[in-house]
Amino acid sequence: MTNLSFKENIIGSRNYKTISVMLLLFIGGGSFFFIGIESYFKIFDFSSIQYIPQGILMLFYGTLALTFGSYLLLTLVWDVGSGYNQILKEEQIIYIVRKNFPGKNSFYFFSYPFKIIKQIKLLKKDGLNPRTNILLVLKDKREIPLYPPQFLLKPTEMEKKAINLSNLLKVPVETKTVS
Structure with missing residues (x-):
């Protein structure tokens, strides 16, 4: 600090907490979304998960998590x-x-x-x-x-x-x- 001026840089959204939460949302949301889609198309054998009501609910939560993850990704890109x-x-x-x-x-x-x-x-x-x-x-x-x-x-x-x-x-x- 000088006697005449002082400047302190502030870190915005580009921090380890935001990055880790974004990654968790993408991984978890992507998994939920994939299982919800799979319960409809029956690509793999997840016979315990029915499309109605579990598959629809997993699609909803997966979409929600992917939306929040995308929001966090944009805050990281723009360094809000x-x-x-x-x-x-x-x-x-x-x-x-x-x-x-x-x-x-x-x-x-x-x-x-x-x-x-x-x-x-x-x-x-x-x-x-x-x-x-x-x-x-x-x-x-x-x-x-x-x-x-x-x-x-x-x-x-x-x-x-x-x-x-x-x-x-x-x-x-x-x-x-x-x-």
Whole structure:
């Protein structure tokens, strides 16, 4: 981090969780779809699976899984959610840039001057799926997340980031724990 600016790249949907879920959906959905089709055409001997009702149900679930898998594949190809956070100390402004699905608004570009930032909030979520995130709290009480939900860092690393950011912006830090 320099004294004048700081830029942090954000990984979007191209992460191991999205890739593994997509592969599981394609493998499982393809299997269900194949067995549903097979129960109608009787190509192989799956005599325990009748087309009505098991085959139709397997076709439905297979089609659903393949549709969700295709959606995840498109988010991977387009790298939805990737971008960067940039803080320019000299200009007293924060930029948040993210990719979206292709089309009219394929990029989200937000800028916030330092003077409208009230505080930094470190949000900790406990439970089976613990998460931490840093939020910019504006004077009009809007809370802007700086990281996507799948951006996982150790809580100590997030705390260091929040403290460094609050020192740079000269605003207080609030820690909030949610169960």
